[in-house]
Amino acid sequence: MSLVNGLPAHILLVHFVVVLVPLTALALVVGVIWPKAAQRMGVVLPLLALVTLVSVPLTAEAGEWLEGHVDGNALVRRHAELGDGLLPWAGGLFVLAALVWWASGRTAASGAAGRTRRPAAPVRVAAAVLSLVVAAGAVVDVYRIGDSGAKAAWHDGFSKTASGGGGDD
Template identity: 35%
Template sequence: MDFQIAGLPAHILLVHVVVVGIPLLAVLLVVLAAWPAARRVLWLPTVIGAFVLLGLTYLTIESGEWLEHRVNETPLIEAHTEQGKDIEPWAIGLTVIAVLIAVLAIVERRQVRRAAVDAVPAPPTGATASAATTAARPTSTATAAGPTGTATATDAAAPPRARTARTVVSVLLTIAAVVVGAGATWTIIQIGDAGARAVWQGSYSDSPTGGGEGSDGGGDD
């Protein structure tokens, strides 16, 4: 497979997406795990983004190995290429957490709708049944509306065990997101540092070398 984009090695372009995307996804997962209203709105784009980023991570690793065979091999480049594979388990971990957050969000929305239906009073019998049912409809609709579930009345109407279970799962997912996100971010920093050393160490001078405007020499006295 030819890993080139517009005549340039794809690795030097893809790596920027991964370097920025991994930490952003890590922060977003922590927010969604700890904030129910946010995850009920953003769970779908987040899980899609996590899978896209996972695919780009694998492409970045493969394109890096492709590029390694087309440059002068040095110990620093070999070390950077091997170290690049360290991000794989962290990227998979972030994707798994995104999927679990999506599952939690779907369960919450179903519980919200079920609580809203259960909160609707049974229609009374007699001549006032029609008027009472009509008056109750706007309340039930308002309670069930919105992707966030208007959590006040509906969460209060949910069974205590369900609320407790959701809270426990949310706390565990928050801890997992913090741990995995921190590990992924630190790994990206380490890989980026190794890549910078592989490219620039020994290939630049501490002082200007050419005849540009910033050079110290070459002027007439």
């Protein structure tokens, strides 16, 4: 995918990633810390993580196309390098979201059968810590990538003073 309605697809797709990664990270952390929330989210949690996971390489591919159509400089290269590192974080969000969904389903099923079978405390703590680390890493990475992309796009591209051309006079 290269252009959408005459605009580079990357510019449009990046908004999905910027919204979906933090949203998925938040849903994962809430689900792992609050099991009833994971049960209420049900299959929505891994589906959200799957859409997030799929959006990352689509956005990166569109970004590679765009990189080939703009003047290359160190800022663009830095943004591209950082962007290449997001897929493992998105993959981690997906795997953990699927595990939280699966575990919450098992807990709900065992509770319906009259016996509550929850994972041992060390397993729950490890899952919570791992989810927090992956969620924080994904969100921080999205921030760093977005910041570098904004710098690449807007470096020397605007004036700090108004141009006087049709503003809010």
